[in-house]
Amino acid sequence: MIEMLLENHNIREAKTDWWKDAVVYQIYPRSFADANGDGMGDLPGVTSKLAYLQDLGVDAIWMSPFYPSPLADGGYDVSDYCGVDTRLGTLEDFEVLVESAHRRGLKVIIDIVPNHTSSEHPWFRKALASPPGSPERDRYIFRDGKGGQPPTDWQSHFGGSAWEQVADGQWYCHLFDKGQPDLNWGNGEVRAYFLSVLRFWADRGVDGFRVDVAHSLVKDLSEPLRDQPKLDRALPLDGSDPLYDRDGVHEVYRSWREVFNEYDPPLMAVAETWSPANSRTFLYARPDELGQVFDFSLLKSSWSRDSYRDTIKASLAGQHSIAGHAGSNTWVLSSHDVPRHASRLALPAEASADDWLLSDGLHPVIDEDCGQRRASAATLMMLALPGSAYLYQGEELGLREVSELRRETLQDPVWHRSGGTVKGRDGCRVPLPWTKGGPSFGFGSKPAWLEQPDDWADRSVEAQVNDPGSMLSFYKLALQHRRNLPALRSGEFAWETGAPELLVFTRSPAFMCAVNFAPYPVPFEAPGGSRVVLSSGPVDGQYLAPESAVWLILDSAADLPRHPGDVPS
Known part of the structure; x- marks a missing residue:
């Protein structure tokens, strides 16, 4: 009986803490799959692809907004927080999606947008x-x-x-578009309303929330209002800014945690904050608040050993200093807000991604093979780090940023409000290719709401699913190993020495990851008795291939499937 109680306790604990090491797949619903043939993705489209996501090996899906919205900002302008946009489906469609996901062992996280409403609210x-x-x-x-x-x-x-x-x-x-008026979080009615919204979706089975612009809710509205000419990427990092990262925001999230803990298991949440990572960033991840916070430092890092190593060290130290083992780190390389990393990482260090997009990707012309190599290596490294990993739809296909979108098709308010000086985020939101042919490569029965490039036929799921050397197969193997290797779920992290071009770390028991940031082979002698589990480039036992990463088992206990060792195409 004692053993049974202990076993049940362990199962319950694992279920409660699933988010600490989960691989979460972000879905931008309008661009994922179109079930009704109107050119826009929808909830039934997502449900129809859950088997694909289960086979891919992710633990959870994060749904970007699907609420009723005039789409002034891609759905992040919400006119009804307890509804579903009729272009994307119905509330019943959402409930079917959640039930179907849970049957497949997938958790469901949804966006909550509390800083502002739509002007149509x-x-x-x-x-x-x-x-x-x-x-x-x-x-x-x-x-x-x-x-x-x-x-x-x-x-x-x-x-x-x-x-x-x-x-x-x-x-x-309105800190964003004029169609997104900011709420006054000093108003008790606003606070009570969002508690009811959280309960509304929790009662429909969601497992957690991604909190949009989590650091902006509480503002200093005492008179006279203070000027603040800077955006939140250049804050005084002490909570004194009138708009961002003020101490009062944590009171809000402590009240949210009380709601989350009403459910069994308690709901998880992750804060979005784009301000520079610092000691205050991880306050949002305290166990009596949200539990997790996005640290986008890895996404912002340049392609260099020192940049990645410094970022990882700072993030691990920051998380542990604030939340310790009660929280977990988050790692992310791409999202709906930034150019896809298969293109971004190929840009020269001095190049501006905004300028590159404005040139339609012509200045500079990037080496796409280089981008694929670096993206594969960075992903393998990210998936080996302690904490949870957030993937963005299509990165498992090696999709590039669509830099050549025609001006007249752009929908991002950044393009319009900047007077055409910033092209915006549409290039990472182009609908996914599922098949090699058709009017939208299997996205739907009609052309998609944003034009897909012709070269995506070879990047489609159909083109990759049976190719053992494809990026899709590479991701599947990486996620399979991450799920099966105890070291990649909860193993202790330690840095190891290596050549100046190499980033090397271990996870216990008996796991090593090495990344070569150089554009040339670098000597790398694997420890005796080790063997390759997975690599993003050729491994010969003496050198690590240019811009590649490798996972090693430091003993021969496990019999795991292998990737061919070629760079994923």
Whole structure:
């Protein structure tokens, strides 16, 4: 009986803590799969591909917003937090998706967007119809201007002022598009509303939440409002900024944790914060708050041994210093907000990704083979690190950034608000290719809402699924090994010495990862008795191939399948 109780306890603990080492696959619903043939992805399309995701070997899916939205910002402008956009399906479709995912052993994380609503949200419509100083306006941030000018110099992340004037002369704050008015989190009604939203989706079976712009909710709204000419990538890292990373935001997340803990197992959450990683970043990951926070430092790192090593060291130290073993690190290389890393990593260190996109990918012309090598090596390294890994849809196919999208097709508000000086994020949101042919490479029965490049036929799932040397096969093997090797679930991390071009670390028991950042072979003698589990380039026992990574078992106990050892195509 004692053994049975202990076994049940361990199962319960593992179930509760699944997120600490999970591989989470981000789905951008409009670009994943189109079931009804209207050119836009939808929830039934996601459900139809769950077998693919199960076979890929991920633990969870993260759904970017699917709520009703006028799409001023790709769905991150929400007009109804407890509904489903009719273009993407119904609430019943969502419930079917969750049930189907759970049957396949997949957890479901959804986006929650608490910093702002859509300007089409009923609250904001009532605010516009109500007088200054009214309770309806207090849900948002309305202020009088100064001599016909905005109340402060606050800037929008999408370009221009963060203030928009309304008919009666007042101004409202929007840190993003003008169709995304910021909420006033000093208002008790706002706080209570979002607690009810969390419960609404938790009652429908979701396992967790990704919190959009998690560091921006609480602002210093004491009069007079303070100017703040910088965006959150250049903050004073002490909580004193009027807009970002203020201490009061943690009170909000402690109240959210109380809701999460009402469920069995407790819900997980991960904070999105783009401010530079520092000691405060990991406060969001405390066990009485969200538990996890995105550290985008790896995504921002240049392709060099020292840059990657410094980033990993800082992230591991920051997580442990704040949350210890109660939380876990998060690692990410691509998302719906940045150019895909198969292209980004091929850019010269001095090149600007924004300038490259603005040139339609012509200046500089990148070496796509180099990008594939570096992407494969970086992914193998990331999947060997302690914590959880977040993958972005299509990276398992080696998809490149679509830099050549025509100007008239661009939908990202960044393009429009910057006056055409920043091309924006549409290039990483182009719908996925599932087959080698058809009007949208199997995405749907009609052309997709963003044009897919012709070379994606060879990057489609159909083209790769039976090719043992493909990127898709490479990802499947990596995720299979990550799931099966105890060291990659909970093993202790330690740095090892190597050539200056190499990044080498171990996880106990008996696992080693080595990455060569140089464009030439580097001497690497594997420890005696070790054998290759998986590599992104050829391994001959004496050298590590250019821009490649290798996983080694330091004993011969496990009999694991091998990748052919060629660079994934």
